[in-house]
Amino acid sequence: NAGVTQTPKFRILKIGQSMTLQCAQDMNHNYMYWYRQDPGMGLKLIYYSVGAGITDKGEVPNGYNVSRSTTEDFPLRLELAAPSQTSVYFCASSTRDRLPHTEAFFGQGTRLTVV
């Protein structure tokens, strides 16, 4: 199994540009999450989804949008990139179907720089 796959691994954007961070999981997990991690800091939840067609805001949703048209994919859209969005972005997925062995699986992260 590939687990959680994020693309791209690195990206440099100019201020005002837009881009989509891709996230795909092949574990048939219901729950998917997007986080950002600023240098030396913890993970802040941007958006999450409890299933296809259902998404909700986390702590820091401003400047981002998500969609969940399939169980496997959970793309994160940045519109009008700003320097404050320079960060490392992580996608994660989890399920309660393996209780009590629930855990979250993470992608390798995307390092985004906005200049």
Next chain:
Amino acid sequence: AQTVTQSQPEMSVQEAETVTLSCTYDTSESDYYLFWYKQPPSRQMILVIRQEAYKQQNATENRFSVNFQKAAKSFSLKISDSQLGDAAMYFCAYLGGIQGAQKLVFGQGTRLTINP
């Protein structure tokens, strides 16, 4: 809303000694999960240990154990016989239960240094 607090930004320990990392959380749910994740410089997130809230027994995984105090909403991680490979950022995380918000929320992290 659920919150997770790690009050120790940095900790250090001598190799082979024991260290305890603190975590507190706030929730109104009765059914939830707690985790400790390790993040080495590679940025990979590695599950260290998990605890189900309905279980009174503290979880253990080899040199790693937790002290779960549900009433106090405290979830500390004890690392015994510390090794150089344990050096990393450690994150405490909360996952809401079936009846709850079902969000996975992280603390701010504790950077652990192992002194040889």
